[in-house]
Amino acid sequence: MEHIVIIGNGIAGITCARHIRKNADAKITVVSAESEYFFSRTALMYVYMGHMKWDHLKPYEDWFWEKNRIELKKALVDNINFEEKTLHFSSNEKMNYDKLVLATGSVYNKFGWKGQELKGVQGLVSKQDLELLEENTRDCNKAVIIGGGLIGVELAEMLKTRNIDVTFLIREKAFWHNVLPLQDAKLISDQIRSHGVDLRHETEIDKITGDQKKGVTAVFTNSGEEIKCQLVGLCTGVRPNIDFLKNSRLETDKGILVDEFLQTNIKEVYAIGDCAQLKQPASNRKPIEAVWYTGRMMGETLAQTLTGNTIKYKPGNWFNSAKFFDIEYQTYGQVSAKPGQNEKQFHWQHKDKTKAITIAFEPTSKKFLGINTFGIRMRHPIFNRWLNEEQKIDHVLANLKQANFDPEFYTSYEKEIFKSFKENLQNP
Numbered sequence: 001m002e003h004i005v006i007i008g009n010g011i012a013g014i015t016c017a018r019h020i021r022k023n024a025d026a027k028i029t030v031v032s033a034e035s036e037y038f039f040s041r042t043a044l045m046y047v048y049m050g051h052m053k054w055d056h057l058k059p060y061e062d063w064f065w066e067k068n069r070i071e072l073k074k075a076l077v078d079n080i081n082f083e084e085k086t087l088h089f090s091s092n093e094k095m096n097y098d099k100l101v102l103a104t105g106s107v108y109n110k111f112g113w114k115g116q117e118l119k120g121v122q123g124l125v126s127k128q129d130l131e132l133l134e135e136n137t138r139d140c141n142k143a144v145i146i147g148g149g150l151i152g153v154e155l156a157e158m159l160k161t162r163n164i165d166v167t168f169l170i171r172e173k174a175f176w177h178n179v180l181p182l183q184d185a186k187l188i189s190d191q192i193r194s195h196g197v198d199l200r201h202e203t204e205i206d207k208i209t210g211d212q213k214k215g216v217t218a219v220f221t222n223s224g225e226e227i228k229c230q231l232v233g234l235c236t237g238v239r240p241n242i243d244f245l246k247n248s249r250l251e252t253d254k255g256i257l258v259d260e261f262l263q264t265n266i267k268e269v270y271a272i273g274d275c276a277q278l279k280q281p282a283s284n285r286k287p288i289e290a291v292w293y294t295g296r297m298m299g300e301t302l303a304q305t306l307t308g309n310t311i312k313y314k315p316g317n318w319f320n321s322a323k324f325f326d327i328e329y330q331t332y333g334q335v336s337a338k339p340g341q342n343e344k345q346f347h348w349q350h351k352d353k354t355k356a357i358t359i360a361f362e363p364t365s366k367k368f369l370g371i372n373t374f375g376i377r378m379r380h381p382i383f384n385r386w387l388n389e390e391q392k393i394d395h396v397l398a399n400l401k402q403a404n405f406d407p408e409f410y411t412s413y414e415k416e417i418f419k420s421f422k423e424n425l426q427n428p
Contacts, residue, residue, distance in 0.1 A: 009032035009072070010041060012295035013272070023304070031075055039057040047130065101270050102271040103275065108124070108129075109239055118208060118211075168200065175188040194325075203223070206224075240274060240288065255275050256275050258278060282315060284318065297313070319383075333371065343361075345360050348413075350375075357372065359371045371396075
């Protein structure tokens with residue numbers, strides 16, 4: 001019987017395993033050094049905040065894996081012998097495979113700051129990071145978070161529930177402005193500050209100070225300011241977890257290089273999820289997309305190929321979602337942080353500063369390009385259809401109510417948005 005081994009039990013690896021089992025009778029082994037069972041990584045923050053227990057993060061009962069004949073092995077892979085098709089574990093065990101799927105995920109970035117190895121300096125990606133955060137915040141009353149991404153805002157919300165003072169340092173002039181248009185980024189900056197976070201724009205870290213016994217005691221900014229703290233959250237993005245593959249014959253760049261079938265340069269070795277880097281990504285898509293949704297889609301796609309139905313990975317229109325404290329965020333299509341000549345943007349914001357939309361369209365053809373929504377839930381299938389149909393901006397706004405996913409008795413804002421758009425179009 002063919003043996004398919006998957007390294008990594010995140011959303012990409014487990015989705016792949018489940019769909020292989022639906023279509024084939026192969027032997028499947030999932031290897032992970034992080035946890036015995038698959039868990040919802042996006043919900044890690046709620047364990048720390050006391051909203052959930054660890055077992056609540058497991059989408060499947062423990063018996064699910066044996067029933068579906070998916071073997072789980074908790075082990076750390078030290079290296080891979082691709083010629084002999086063997087995995088070598090830190091325990092000195094080894095395992096043979098016929099086909100190998102690399103779904104090793106991400107690790108948080110470090111950029112060589114002085115003091116970054118001190119106790120109390122950490123990121124937040126893995127189960128082990130969460131356990132370390134519990135230890136590092138036991139006697140903590142002041143934290144500094146570095147970097148303005150999604151993990152950073154999650155960490156800020158987590159720490160505030162423990163009454164820990166948070167100073168948040170970001171390089172941009174508004175939060176996540178490398179992804180969001182300025183008006184959207186300013187909205188999120190205001191939201192973060194409204195929850196008692198000391199958010200500092202256009203501020204970078206110079207060094208971290210402390211000692212080996214006590215751990216971190218302060219950070220110094222690029223302006224020379226000292227900020228005393230007992231915790232430093234490194235939230236300056238993630239990178240593919242592929243260090244153990246660097247000296248092998250597997251082709252890598254920032255991630256593991258794969259073709260449109262998610263195949264590496266080595267026969268019967270594939271990569272999916274955060275660690276995969278597409279050699280030729282679709283237009284308006286990045287070569288590496290460390291996102292839950294794309295990991296799931298890659299897992300489903302590769303499972304088809306591994307079970308005899310070879311298909312290309314087609315991610316379709318970009319979409320994502322997140323939460324900034326109380327504001328839910330969704331994005332569909334292309335809404336550029338800094339739009340060029342071929343993209344015009346319309347922005348509407350409610351007076352309470354908790355609801356907003358930004359819609360992007362081509363100024364000449366009026367073709368709808370994408371939308372960011374804040375505080376108003378929208379339906380993915382509707383926007384996906386409009387993007388595929390290349391609908392005009394007028395059609396989207398006139399039919400915006402069709403896309404609203406908010407419950408029946410929620411206040412509706414479509415008329416106000418449409419009126420604002422018409423006024424702005426006539427008086428740009």
